[in-house]
Amino acid sequence: MKNTLLDMYRKDGTKKVLASLISIFAGLVLGSIIAVIVGLTGNPQSFSTQSIFDGIRLIFGGLFSTGRGAQGQLTFGFNPSNWGNMFFRAVPIMMTGLSVAVAFKTGLFNIGTPGQFLMGTMGTLYVALSIPTTVVPAWLVWLLAFLAGTLLGAIWGAIPGLLKATRGVNEVLACIMTNWIAGNLVYMFFKANTQLQCPPETGKTGYIMVTAENGVATSKMGLDKLLPGSQVNGGIIIAIVIAIGVYVLMNKTTLGYQLKACGANRHAARYAGIKDKRNIVLSMAIAGALAASGASLYFLSGNAEFAWTKIYQSLPEEGFNGIPVALLATNHPIGVIFSSIFMSMLNINGQMLQNLTSYNKHLSDIIIAAIVYLSSFSLLIKMLLSKKKKEKAAPAPEPAKEEAKAAQAEETAAPEETAGDSADAEEG
Amino acid sequence: MNSEYIIEMLNIRKEFPGIVANDDITLQLRKGEIHALLGENGAGKSTLMSVLFGLYQPEAGVIKKNGQVVKINNPNDATALEIGMVHQHFKLVDVFTVMDNIILGAEDSKLGFLQRKKARKKVEELSKRYNLNVDLDAKVEDISVGMQQRTEILKMLYRDNEILIFDEPTAVLTPQEIDELMEIMRGFAKEGKSILFITHKLNEIMAVADRVSVLRKGKYIGTVETKNTTKQELSNMMVGRPVQLEVQKAPSNPGEVVLSVQGLTVPSKLHKNNAVKGVSFQVRKGEIVCIAGIDGNGQSELVYGLTGLEKASGGKVTLCGKDISKASIRGRANAGMSHIPEDRHKHGLVLDFTLEQNLVLQDFQDERFQKLGFINSGAIREYSEKLIEQFDVRSGQGAVTAARSMSGGNQQKAIIARELDRNKELIIAVQPTRGLDVGAIEYIHGQLVAQRDAGKAVLLVSLELDEVMNLSDRILVMYEGEIVGELDPKKTTVQELGLYMAGAKRDNEQEV
Numbered sequence: 013m014k015n016t017l018l019d020m021y022r023k024d025g026t027k028k029v030l031a032s033l034i035s036i037f038a039g040l041v042l043g044s045i046i047a048v049i050v051g052l053t054g055n056p057q058s059f060s061t062q063s064i065f066d067g068i069r070l071i072f073g074g075l076f077s078t079g080r081g082a083q084g085q086l087t088f089g090f091n092p093s094n095w096g097n098m099f100f101r102a103v104p105i106m107m108t109g110l111s112v113a114v115a116f117k118t119g120l121f122n123i124g125t126p127g128q129f130l131m132g133t134m135g136t137l138y139v140a141l142s143i144p145t146t147v148v149p150a151w152l153v154w155l156l157a158f159l160a161g162t163l164l165g166a167i168w169g170a171i172p173g174l175l176k177a178t179r180g181v182n183e184v185l186a187c188i189m190t191n192w193i194a195g196n197l198v199y200m201f202f203k204a205n206t207q208l209q210c211p212p213e214t215g216k217t218g219y220i221m222v223t224a225e226n227g228v229a230t231s232k233m234g235l236d237k238l239l240p241g242s243q244v245n246g247g248i249i250i251a252i253v254i255a256i257g258v259y260v261l262m263n264k265t266t267l268g269y270q271l272k273a274c275g276a277n278r279h280a281a282r283y284a285g286i287k288d289k290r291n292i293v294l295s296m297a298i299a300g301a302l303a304a305s306g307a308s309l310y311f312l313s314g315n316a317e318f319a320w321t322k323i324y325q326s327l328p329e330e331g332f333n334g335i336p337v338a339l340l341a342t343n344h345p346i347g348v349i350f351s352s353i354f355m356s357m358l359n360i361n362g363q364m365l366q367n368l369t370s371y372n373k374h375l376s377d378i379i380i381a382a383i384v385y386l387s388s389f390s391l392l393i394k395m396l397l398s399k400k401k402k403e404k405a406a407p408a409p410e411p412a413k414e415e416a417k418a419a420q421a422e423e424t425a426a427p428e429e430t431a432g433d434s435a436d437a438e439e440g
Numbered sequence: 441m442n443s444e445y446i447i448e449m450l451n452i453r454k455e456f457p458g459i460v461a462n463d464d465i466t467l468q469l470r471k472g473e474i475h476a477l478l479g480e481n482g483a484g485k486s487t488l489m490s491v492l493f494g495l496y497q498p499e500a501g502v503i504k505k506n507g508q509v510v511k512i513n514n515p516n517d518a519t520a521l522e523i524g525m526v527h528q529h530f531k532l533v534d535v536f537t538v539m540d541n542i543i544l545g546a547e548d549s550k551l552g553f554l555q556r557k558k559a560r561k562k563v564e565e566l567s568k569r570y571n572l573n574v575d576l577d578a579k580v581e582d583i584s585v586g587m588q589q590r591t592e593i594l595k596m597l598y599r600d601n602e603i604l605i606f607d608e609p610t611a612v613l614t615p616q617e618i619d620e621l622m623e624i625m626r627g628f629a630k631e632g633k634s635i636l637f638i639t640h641k642l643n644e645i646m647a648v649a650d651r652v653s654v655l656r657k658g659k660y661i662g663t664v665e666t667k668n669t670t671k672q673e674l675s676n677m678m679v680g681r682p683v684q685l686e687v688q689k690a691p692s693n694p695g696e697v698v699l700s701v702q703g704l705t706v707p708s709k710l711h712k713n714n715a716v717k718g719v720s721f722q723v724r725k726g727e728i729v730c731i732a733g734i735d736g737n738g739q740s741e742l743v744y745g746l747t748g749l750e751k752a753s754g755g756k757v758t759l760c761g762k763d764i765s766k767a768s769i770r771g772r773a774n775a776g777m778s779h780i781p782e783d784r785h786k787h788g789l790v791l792d793f794t795l796e797q798n799l800v801l802q803d804f805q806d807e808r809f810q811k812l813g814f815i816n817s818g819a820i821r822e823y824s825e826k827l828i829e830q831f832d833v834r835s836g837q838g839a840v841t842a843a844r845s846m847s848g849g850n851q852q853k854a855i856i857a858r859e860l861d862r863n864k865e866l867i868i869a870v871q872p873t874r875g876l877d878v879g880a881i882e883y884i885h886g887q888l889v890a891q892r893d894a895g896k897a898v899l900l901v902s903l904e905l906d907e908v909m910n911l912s913d914r915i916l917v918m919y920e921g922e923i924v925g926e927l928d929p930k931k932t933t934v935q936e937l938g939l940y941m942a943g944a945k946r947d948n949e950q951e952v
Contacts, residue, residue, distance in 0.1 A: 264817075266810045273801070276792040283749060283779070283787040284801045285770025 039383030074361030096242020107306025108334025119275025124187030126331025127194035132304025136161030169300015229314025443507030524601030695725030730912030
């Protein structure tokens with residue numbers, strides 16, 4: 013029993029998960045410390061010892077909050093609306109997280125997710141609101157809208173890919189530029205297409221109509237029965253299926269193998285006859301399609317409104333949030349499912365904090381920032397975990413085996429562990 | 441002070457997590473002797489030298505200088521004890537002049553101003569005394585490797601070092617330069633300086649060293665006087681079993697032409713001239729043709745042009761009767777070409793992939809390993825285990841070992857396993873034994889000869905003269921992008937080959 017546990021601990025995957033969990037916990041603790049400081053220094057009328065305690069409880073367990081009881085005490089339990097909204101908000105960042113993770117696995121840093129997300133928004137909303145459901149069945153419109161958004165995102169992602177493959181332009185620079193081009197392009201597009209804007213009589217100026225206006229909305233797939241009173245819909249299921257699909261693509265197919273080979277060592281890939289340039293473009297196109305499909309799923313939910321008037325000033329946060337989601341998941345597609353839901357939970361916790369105490373909901377942004385900061389150290393934490401393991405494993409090898417072990421270690425571990433010898437081993 | 445030895449390292453033990461790199465090693469250096477330290481890769485030579493240089497602290501054992509126990513905590517302590525080292529990879533600032541590099545770190549200054557004149561006088565004296573010709577005002581990036589090495593040597597002399605460590609100094613030199621270096625080393629010994637010479641080349645030890653200490657797998661095997669030993673005995677001590685130093689092969693029996701190259705021209709990435717200038721030659725079935733030459737004379741580019749890694753600007757390449765001049769990299773591979781690349785880390789392996797993933801790097805799209813684009817991981821595992829077994833590739837976790845964590849020799853074996861098992865008509869092997877130890881070299885040479893005997897055409901590119909002379913059936917010498925001569929290894933000498941390689945001699949008519 014102890015051995016199987018130890019084996020599990022030695023597994024690389026376990027260490028990755030542990031590293032992420034440690035950063036999450038540290039982030040939450042930091043959030044609590046800030047809550048204490050704010051509570052102690054804030055207006056004594058808003059903060060009592062009890063309210064500080066409440067704040068900390070909500071930071072950790074806001075998801076389970078069911079409001080306040082008759083005596084004003086916090087009550088906890090299963091809150092379906094919180095759960096449903098958590099899943100609903102997880103969808104777009106799950107997709108942008110996948111986008112960043114896929115690019116990263118193939119050696120590219122896709123910081124162009126906001127732009128791709130916007131292009132997806134544009135394509136999806138235009139198609140969903142323009143094809144009358146009286147002529148074309150709503151499910152078909154949904155599908156066309158989804159594909160239109162995804163395709164636009166793929167094209168948008170392929171542009172930095174093309175620039176990198178053919179002209180050697182750093183993809184980060186190209187992505188930042190295409191982000192702002194997308195911001196202005198989409199703004200101009202919606203400004204010109206006044207028929208898509210919410211009519212003035214609704215009082216919602218600056219918003220694009222929800223797709224439900226046209227009868228187009230993602231099926232709830234029964235989730236609304238499970239989690240009543242929330243915005244949840246089938247998008248979360250589609251997103252999870254896509255994430256699993258991405259995992260299969262990256263790990264079980266020759267295409268994924270090629271993409272990863274190009275990312276890990278472009279020269280070796282070329283040497284083996286893999287078309288490196290094509291694969292760079294393809295990686296970015298896939299990443300773009302994923303980010304854009306996040307927008308498609310989000311806005312096809314039927315009840316998400318798109319505020320278009322400010323996008324040339326500030327890019328959608330769903331795009332950038334893909335980066336921490338991917339980081340926390342150490343770029344593993346299945347990990348992205350959990351990390352995006354977790355990020356979304358923190359968001360809900362922040363909301364509950366704001367609703368039920370005098371704290372501001374942006375405290376959860378600080379927590380997310382701290383976790384992201386720490387999770388970029390996840391590699392370091394992983395290394396520390398490995399080191400600890402080695403220290404434990406090192407003492408008292410059996411004398412008889414020592415020689416064999418040393419010999420084997422010379423063969424295998426020499427370049428890694430004896431820095432001096434590795435130079436020796438590599439070139440003579 | 442009356443100790444016989446200037447430096448003694450007694451019972452040194454150095455451990456790293458999981459392995460003992462140095463286990464009870466004793467090394468005693470006499471004043472004025474040239475002492476060689478011999479061992480395979482990973483035998484612990486570099487670790488031992490790092491201990492002497494203060495980079496590592498030993499777990500046990502003492503270091504004595506002139507019989508007095510000394511403590512070396514960092515390289516500065518080593519310098520204070522007059523220990524100097526020429527590293528295998530030179531530690532020079534490329535954009536500085538030779539002079540500035542020599543005084544770097546030991547600058548003599550007055551009120552913060554450099555005293556260049558005084559320093560220069562000293563360096564000039566040293567360079568005259570030891571016959572070390574360097575242009576002191578040239579930038580390091582502009583001078584030859586041999587001169588860079590002399591710069592490193594002058595650096596040691598300028599610091600008045602008495603104990604000089606040379607870490608694999610001949611790896612980068614031409615035969616003529618090696619002779620010169622040997623002469624310089626003898627000169628030092630005559631002047632009373634003591635030299636530690638790290639190498640795994642037996643010829644050089646026999647030529648220059650007084651005594652040899654042999655390490656194997658972190659253990660001290662023994663010290664012998666060079667005049668009382670033979671190359672064979674040394675290599676047996678080093679490897680721990682009898683080693684075949686000479687390649688055993690029957691006379692070649694060339695058949696039909698497999699590779700035919702006509703007027704191949706490949707542009708250079710470094711300068712405006714062509715790196716390969718209209719080269720023509722043929723390789724036939726059942727022969728090993730070796731391209732010899734000093735590094736940087738167009739051999740790499742020739743291979744890039746043949747394999748398609750770079751576009752040729754002219755010429756025609758025919759493989760098995762098929763014109764592949766315009767074919768893609770994969771097209772060429774499929775037409776019958778295997779390629780053991782020069783740089784195993786850059787081209788040969790994806791270091792972040794596992795061993796099994798690397799073993800199918802060329803053939804992953806083969807029907808054996810995939811179905812409708814889905815990888816058949818079971819088949820890949822089975823295939824890898826077969827290759828690992830057959831080619832004796834050793835690694836920590838077998839097929840799933842990360843390629844990065846494998847030793848250089850086993851990485852190279854993995855590449856060779858992959859390329860030879862593809863069973864192609866032509867095998868292009870570029871420096872296949874670079875940086876490997878005697879045991880691995882023996883194995884790889886045997887494999888290449890076996891391929892030749894199986895009727896394959898082998899094109900070998902090598903910088904190692906021993907390898908060129910031993911392994912090839914025909915030698916083509918490349919100099920400045922051209923083939924300047926064809927030699928028969930049985931009829932030529934290393935000296936003659938060296939003249940061709942240095943461009944001092946060439947065949948009048950180029951026809952191969």
